[in-house]
Amino acid sequence: MPPTPPPQRALVVLLLSNISELDDPSYLQPAVSRGAQNAGSLLRIRVLSPLLSGKDAIPPAAYWSEVQNILNVLYAQATAVSQASDNVLMDVEVLFEDVTSDPQRHSSISWDYVLVQEPSTEEEARTITQQVPWTYDTIKLSPPPSASAALKQAEKPSNYPVVALGGTFDHLHAGHRILLSMSAWIATRKVIVGMTDDALLQRKTNREVMEPLPVRVDRVKSFLELFKPGLEFDLVPIVDVCGPTGWDPDIQALVVSKETLNGASTSASLASTEKWESLSQTAFILVAKTRQEKSLPPLEPFVIEVISPAASIVASDDPSLLRETKMSSTFIRQWIVDKRQRGESSITNDEANPEEPEKQLPGGWIEGDSTQ
Numbered sequence: 001m002p003p004t005p006p007p008q009r010a011l012v013v014l015l016l017s018n019i020s021e022l023d024d025p026s027y028l029q030p031a032v033s034r035g036a037q038n039a040g041s042l043l044r045i046r047v048l049s050p051l052l053s054g055k056d057a058i059p060p061a062a063y064w065s066e067v068q069n070i071l072n073v074l075y076a077q078a079t080a081v082s083q084a085s086d087n088v089l090m091d092v093e094v095l096f097e098d099v100t101s102d103p104q105r106h107s108s109i110s111w112d113y114v115l116v117q118e119p120s121t122e123e124e125a126r127t128i129t130q131q132v133p134w135t136y137d138t139i140k141l142s143p144p145p146s147a148s149a150a151l152k153q154a155e156k157p158s159n160y161p162v163v164a165l166g167g168t169f170d171h172l173h174a175g176h177r178i179l180l181s182m183s184a185w186i187a188t189r190k191v192i193v194g195m196t197d198d199a200l201l202q203r204k205t206n207r208e209v210m211e212p213l214p215v216r217v218d219r220v221k222s223f224l225e226l227f228k229p230g231l232e233f234d235l236v237p238i239v240d241v242c243g244p245t246g247w248d249p250d251i252q253a254l255v256v257s258k259e260t261l262n263g264a265s266t267s268a269s270l271a272s273t274e275k276w277e278s279l280s281q282t283a284f285i286l287v288a289k290t291r292q293e294k295s296l297p298p299l300e301p302f303v304i305e306v307i308s309p310a311a312s313i314v315a316s317d318d319p320s321l322l323r324e325t326k327m328s329s330t331f332i333r334q335w336i337v338d339k340r341q342r343g344e345s346s347i348t349n350d351e352a353n354p355e356e357p358e359k360q361l362p363g364g365w366i367e368g369d370s371t372q
Contacts, residue, residue: 010039010113011106013132015124016049018146019058022066029077031117031139036081036090038113043078044106045094048131054098058151059158060186064302068182072305075174088335092174094181095227099127105229107133117141160252160300163187164245166194166238168201170210170329172219175257179304180220181227183255186302190232192251193220194243206333213237245299246290253300254287 012035014028021027036043051058052067060067071094078092114136119125120143165183169176183191198213211219217235224233236244245251291298 008040009042009109009111010035010044010115011109011111011134012043012045013114013116013128013136014045014047015117015119015127016047016051016070017124018143019051019151020146021143022051022063022070024144025070025073027141027143028074028117031115031141032074032077033081034139035113035115036078036092037085038115039082039090040087040112041089042091042109043082043093044109045074045078045092046106046131047074047094047096048099048101048127049096050099052096054100057098059153061158062152064182064186067185068178068305071178071181075178079174088332089171091172093177093223093226096181096185099131101131103131103133113137115139157252157300159186159188161187161189162192162248162250163190163253163255164192164194164243164248164251164299165255166196166243168196168329169193169216169220170204171332172216172223173329173332175306175328176220177223179255179257180224182302182304184224184228184231186253186255187228187231190234190250191224192234192236192244192248193224194238194245195220195235197237204333205330206337209333209336242287242290245287247294247296249296251299252297253302255302255304257304258306 012031014031016022016025032045035045047070050056052070058067074094075092082088082090082092111134114132114134116128116132116136116138118138118140119128163183163186165179167176167179180191180193183193195213195217201207201210204210221233221235224231234244245254288298290296
């Protein structure tokens, strides 16, 4: 008898209440693994935390690396499970929510499987009662010991009214969602997303299975609205080299992925023009010079680490290695083509044999496999 397919939609609810838990979120991986094993088309992970959402949330700029690491760990674990089970197209969504958020916004989906972190205090038990109005399984996790610590203070603004990023965002995957999530997390008013127009993608590998611009725009906007309701999202087709970064004085920050830095410094803050111009062979120089020539304020860049299904952070500054090991739209397209051509029920990741990743789009909107 063939194995029973997993339920189609799984919801995992996690609790993160102590600042010490930010340092090592790996204790959350068993819950993510079980959720991914019981998911088919969708795995949604709700991280309930007053630290990450709400009026008492930690300052985003000061905790950029720690919060990004949480996303890296959760997405890498979920993607590792989905790829191991040849379920490459499973959507994974990690959401930060305050413990007072309205759980009914998740009720439009009929959840086939719900997994909840076992509460360890009466307060956490009350939170679960209020936040999980569905039948659920529980899993006991072992967070690090609670410790009191003073909040870190950022050396720059804690967040930014308008944040920009860009890419192709084909077959939205974990790398895309981390880039989008961190951009929205530091924004207070608006996120501007430059979307590569179809006309610029004719030479892409396996172009025939690439999603058209309207589909890509809809998926990106839907995820952003789910991740941080209340922000304004402006999705702009790319028609020139800089996009809105070349003319919009209202943008304060630009979020990019690590491989676009070509081995240059990857600290979260590279504020000065001098530091920007040290990023040779990247599009930063053009953006910085264009804004300087137009007397526009400089942008604060924030860097997203590259992840792979095997690691929450790819520890390398070699840009070619980063492009080869990270999660890739190129891989997904090749996987789809192989499925169609071979007519097989399953293939391994090695058999997908993706082509070499495409070059980055010149200009203010950086394009690599993490943003394809």
